[in-house]
Amino acid sequence: MRYWISALIWVVAAVAYAQAHLPVREMRVDWDRGSPKVSFSARDLADESVRQELSSGLRKRLQVTVSAHFKGSNRRMAVRQFTCDVTRDLWEDGYVVRIGTGSLSFKTLDQVLDHCLAVKGLFVGEPKSYASREGREIYFYVRAEFNPISKKQCQELIRPSPGDDPVGPITVSIVRRRICQAERTLEFRSDFSRVPE
Amino acid sequence: MSRFERKILFAIGLAVFLALGGSIFLAQGALREVYRVGVNERFGAELVHGVEARRAQLMALRASTELAADAVRWAVEAGVRSERETEALGPLLETLLQRYEVIQAIRVTDSRGREIARVSRPTTPGQAMRSTVREREATVGNATLLIAVEVAVPEMYFARLQQAGEAADVYSRLQRQSASVSDIYVWVFGVLVFLVIVVAFLLGAILSRRVTSRVAALAEASRQVGAGDFTVTLPTGARDEISELTQAFNAMVRDLRESRTRIEYLQRISAWQDFARRLAHEIKNPLTPIQLAAQEMAETYPGDDEAYRHKLEHARAIIEEEVATLRRLVGEFSAFAKLPSADLSASDLCELMQAIEDSIPAMLEDIGRGSGAPVEVRVSCATRPIPVRMDLMMLKRGLDNIVRNAIQAAYSTKPSGGGRVLVRAYATDHKAFVEVRDNGPGIPEEDWDRVFDPYYTTKPEGTGLGLAIVKKVVLEHGGEVRLDRAPEGGARFRIELPLTGPR
Secondary structure: OHHHHHHHHHHHHHHHHHHHOOOEOOOEEEEEOOEEEEEEEOHHHOOHHHHHHHOOOOOEEEEEEEEEEEOOOOOEEEEEEEEEEEEEOOOOOOEEEEEOOEEEEEOOHHHHHHHHHEEEEEEOOOHHHHOOOOOOEEEEEEEEEEOOOOHHHHHHHOOOOOOOOOHHHHHHHHHHHHHOOOOEEEEEEOOOEEOOO | OOHHHHHHHHHHHHHHHHHHHHHHHHHHHHHHHHHHHHOOHHHHHHHHHHHHHHHHHHHHHHHHHHHHHHHHHHHHHHHOOOOOOOOOHHHHHHHHHHHOOOEEEEEEEOOOOOEEEEEEOOOOOOOOEEEEEEEEEEEEOOEEEEEEEEEEEEHHHHHHHHHHHHHHHHHHHHHHOHHHHHHHHHHHHHHHHHHHHHHHHHHHHHHHHHHHHHHHHHHHHHHHHHOOOOOOOOOOOOOOHHHHHHHHHHHHHHHHHHHHHHHHHHHHHHHHHHHHHHHHHHHHHHHHHHHHHHHHHHHOOOOOOHHHHHHHHHHHHHHHHHHHHHHHHHHHHHHHHOOOOOOOEEEEHHHHHHHHHHHHHHHHHHHOOOOOOOEEEEEEEOOOOOEEEEOHHHHHHHHHHHHHHHHHHHHHHOOOOOEEEEEEEEEOOOEEEEEEEEOOOOOOHHHOOOOOOOOOOOOOOOOOOHHHHHHHHHHHOOOEEEEEEOOOOOEEEEEEEEEOOOO
């Protein structure tokens, strides 16, 4: 029992430490019919190297994940993720951005970045996620990633050699996590706010 | 955990750790080398060059479409003089379509937007194409014609560029992470090796415990034997050196137990012999004065009282009879007390059988009180000599007792005939045996251990010394005598003697 309590204390302390060291960025939070709508900018994810990569003619991914957490806890109340697959059109001048099943065309890269990294009024979770938690302090955690290789694609690209080798699948799994992670990641959180009564 | 077990576990752990630790070290070097060969800058650069080449190819294609559109414009301007001379436009556009593969269709409209010519290439089924339209304005006479050139390249070119880019991307990531990836392999290998070490260690512990527990049991049994407990017997299951050691230990304890039993018995017999000697001495001395006194009392009676004289004579007869019985007992006690130790010499057990056979008629006469007891006695021996070290006279004396008892038992059960006694000698690989069995009433099993004790007898006139003498003699021969039930239902005595040579 003592070990469980100590482990719990360690987890709480680690979470509090991680939250304290996460950069805080100004985010606008509006509540609409019981759900928060967040607005923020993660355009600084696109540094010079990212801009070059986005202009390479190859399809590159911009992925933004926003999640709501209780203060002092790692427990996630709600999460929202959206992905832009950006391709500079070498055939025509401009950029093609695919979001889900639809696609949009933009003339400039800045327009693309505005659309994908400057988030305006993004709903994070359903009203039921916040129901009966009125008055509790929460924060929003944002993780913006450039070019994370999707799990499916990663599995296709890095495969264990066929056979009964027990080391291969384990190692490949770890290597995938390492190799397929985003080329650039930006993390920050909002200030603490309260779920409205 | 015993010290022995700890040492074995330490040895197992050390051996496994050294072997597998060495393999990790070697694997690390080998992996890094393999990774260095497989993932290096040159391959990475070639992949990037491949991507650039595909991109350049696409850009060149794009440039070629622009050139093709320009070429169409120039050809139209050169081949058509005015907006009204459009009949030459069709063949001209067909020629251009054949010349430039990238062109899919050409459409010419006049300044009012009316289509004045159109040519197109039939589409190739199953091939996805990415097309676009390059527009040009051609000045023909005073008019301006709008030329829309539809150009297309296979979608596959873009897909290949994307695939090449992704491969180069992953390779570039692998290259950047090369050190850590090879370390991951080593770590995973190390973890698996550690698990193997743990499993090997546990297996070693289990197996060593099976060995060490048996060694510990041997040590504990040795301590018990040292403390005088000779009843210890250890189980012998597996067929290995420890099992052989256990078997040897059990045999040693069994020998010790038998030796101690033998020694104890001989000590007890010796004490009984001492007691018999004293008893014989103390009883023998007053017997003669008692007998003489009784005779004198009877013979020197001076009176005339016939009844009293008769009483005296009767008393004298009783005293003389009892004195005679006492003399016989004293004689037997004395003989038991003076029983010498066996003087062993190399002999053939069949000689003993012959001697026994010779004495059978006298025994039958004696037991039958002069008329010969109707008991069938068969004496047999192996066809080959049975070499043993024995004192023929002593052993015959002991065996006589057993045979006599057997005949008496058979005779008592079947006095009118039908009694049988079998005396036979035989040998196995290491032991010689003399077996005496009868079809008499047998001896109750609860008495089997006591019949060899001195003075234990079930016969009214017995002294209980016969079987004690037998056992003493047999023990002095390094043998053993046992009693059990004969197949015929009577008693079976089996004397076991060590063989002294090959048969």
